[in-house]
Amino acid sequence: MRVPPFVILAKWVLCTFCEDLSNELAKHNFGKVPPMTENWMDPVVEPQSTGEGKSDTIWLEIVTTDQNKRSLSELAARIVSEICAPWVLNIGFFLILGGVTGAWTLGIVAAIGTGIVPMILILGLMKLGRVGNHHVTTRNQRGLVFVGIIVCVIILIFILRALEAPQLIWDGMFSALIFLVLFAQVTLKIKASVHVGLWVCLVMFLGLTVSSWWLLGLLFTPVTAWARMRIKHHTMSEIVAGVVTGAVATGICYALLLA
Structure with a gap:
């Protein structure tokens, strides 16, 4: 039986994405046992003797606990980064607009075009060696990505x-185009956080058009x-640049489309 092309494409996207994510986690030793203990989840057993040996064990327990906390903190940060990734936010955004307007089919089309297709583009560029990872964390690699996504939009x-x-949905699409053009220009100077900027932009858009509760x-x-910042993909200045650019994009969209 012949496998449909979209199934092959979906399998390639999923495998490539998971491979990049696992490689990124491996760089930070996630899933590996810390070298200081056989199993870092097991409690540290203190020796029966007192003195120097007990002091060393207490020190080891403190260090191991600190390592565990930092590992869990970074893992939580990576989970948030994946959930709030631009392609995921775009899918959710246009599905919401599709539900609000009752045009589910068109909402799904917009979600695929602004979420799935851009991620396929990025993964393809990864295979070609043009970008380093699916978050495109190197500033000078983002130009090509922005151009490709703008063409898609x-x-x-x-x-x-x-x-x-x-x-x-029409206003949402033009807002996406304005957002992309604005961020592409800002990225020439600074690697503004698209994660944060898009979150601000989408939440404000929904708050202004769907319900003010979204502003929460x-x-x-x-x-x-x-x-x-926790996973060192951005600095504070890049975060601020993302917030400001996202807010400005929303202001422009409101003035041109929503007012």
Whole structure:
């Protein structure tokens, strides 16, 4: 039986993504047992003797506990980074717009075009050696990615126009284009955090168009910022640049499309 092409593509995307994620985790020794103890989850058993041996054991327990806390902290940060990755946020955003407008099919089309397709592009560039990882953490590698995604969004806009998408999804697509162009320009100077910037932009968009309750999502912004800095993908200045750029993008979108 012949395997459908989309199944082959989905398998390739999943395998490539998981391979990159596992390689990134391996760099930080996740899944490996710390060398100081046989199993870091087992409690440290103190020796019966007192004196220097007991002091060494207490010191070892303190160091091991600190290592465990730092490992769990970094793992939590990586989980947040994956959940709040731009491609994931875009999928959720357009599915929400599709549900609000009752145009589920067009919402799914927009989610695929702004989430799945850009990730396929990035994974393809990884295979070609043009980008280092699926988060594209090197600034001078982001230009090509932005250009590719902008082209994808422009094509998607024409598709949605032909399908007569609802105004809210239409506004969301143009907002995505404005966001990409603005971030592409800012990235020429600084590696602004797209994770944080997109979170701010999408939450504010939903708060202005769907329900003001969505604005409470801005309270999660520091968590995303912490995660990006915790795994050393961004500095504080890059986080601030992302927040400001995301807010500016929302302001431009509101002035041009929503006001």
